[in-house]
Amino acid sequence: MGRVGDLKVGEVLRYAAGKDQAPAMLDGYANFHHVTYSPGQKRVLLEAGINGVAQVSGADGPRRPAVLIRSSPWKAGSEQTPWHDVFDMDNGHVRYFGDHKAGLTSAPGATKGNAWLLQAFEGHQAHTPAERAVAAPLLLFRSVSVDGKPKGHVEFCGLGLIERAERLVQWSGSGHTTFVNYVYDIALLDLSAEADQVSWKWIDARRDSGATAADALGLAPTAWREWVKRGNSALPRLRRRVARARVTKMRDQRPAEGSPEAVALQAVYERFDDRKHDFEALASAVAARVLRGEGNSYVEGWLTRRSGDGGADFVGRLDVGSGLAGTSLVVLGQAKCIKPTSTVSAEEIARVVARLRRGWIGVYVTTGSYSEPAQLEMVEDQYPIVLINGMHLARELLAIARDDHAGDLGACVEHILSSQSAVITNRRPEEILLQ
Known part of the structure; x- marks a missing residue:
């Protein structure tokens, strides 16, 4: 009152x-x-x-x-x-x-x-x-x-x-x-x-x-x-x-200066700044961890080739339920390695959403952050897309490094790249439903 x-x-x-x-x-x-x-x-x-x-x-x-x-x-x-x-x-x-x-x-x-x-x-x-x-x-x-x-x-x-x-x-x-x-x-x-x-x-x-x-x-x-x-x-x-209550301010999407997340995010940006396609493998792995975070069943698919990807960088599948009481959703992923202080616009997110078909969802992974107009448009238009910003990316990578590589972020990144290097293809996204 x-x-x-x-x-x-x-x-x-x-x-x-x-x-x-x-x-x-x-x-x-x-x-x-x-x-x-x-x-x-x-x-x-x-x-x-x-x-x-x-x-x-x-x-x-x-x-x-x-x-x-x-x-x-x-x-x-x-x-x-x-x-x-x-x-x-x-x-x-x-x-x-x-x-x-x-x-x-x-x-x-x-x-x-x-x-x-x-x-x-x-x-x-x-x-x-x-x-x-x-x-x-x-x-x-x-x-x-x-x-x-x-x-x-x-x-x-x-x-x-x-x-x-x-x-x-x-x-x-x-x-x-x-x-x-x-x-x-x-x-x-x-x-x-x-x-x-x-x-x-x-x-x-x-x-x-x-x-x-x-x-x-x-x-x-x-x-x-x-x-x-x-x-x-x-x-x-x-x-x-x-x-607007569901919109995250820019400052809250970026790690505090000098924090472990800020150091990790800067290292990732410098590592992939001139190797953007390799960043897609990292984005795919982080997206998989996020989507499995609530106990969901997620299957990593493949990375798309540099040409002819139609606006998608990686493909996955999210399984909900099982048998007659279940269904599977195609996950179309977009990866964008930009300066940690840069932003992703509403137009860039809309391009990914335009590729989604019925029964598909999108995942956007970036080293930067998402502008407030972009988030507002996503909420108001009810876009079926998951947004992973730079701070979230850094936290997930540090967690993977801690769990599987004794905290060594470099070793963690190299392991992700080597495990993804062989799964680059031009297959249609819907083929993931047949795996």
């Missing part, structure tokens, strides 16, 4: 009808009106789907401190709310419908909620940091049911900004008529630097007419500050993605 004055993504808050800010907790939940309390200011409400916090006249001009959005899934498809909002929090995307409804005579953009969001959209498309600093942040919530009751509780879903606003024609539920409304594509920003929280002190500062937008910006989340500085071109790397 977030601290008082913090909104934490995924936290459910009590939104009581009395709107009293005094108790910090209500019925075991953080009190929404306590968390969003600003001394001397009007209460922030979620009575409507779109709720603009009152505009202030700051020292640098007028600004709206924030716009709060509430989606009510239990109303979706009803005559009053015939649309269905989409909250894809894992991938940082929300598709939210505006507040124009059938029967209204006003223009679609003239309703209060649409007017607030279109104003925010203008700020979110601004071209200068000064203009973006004034833009209103979106705080998104959705109603959740507690004990079977659909009202009285909301879940905080994150901090967003509008990427696109589009007019569209909607059906008006059971009326069988149509009306024009706006729909907004909203990017949720990554809040990992703030432990998935937004501090209400930032909104407080934006509500203070004596402060400039630049003054308040110092309290904003890191991703929002970066967006203000760089604009929408930075959104791809600032967007919230739960998959």
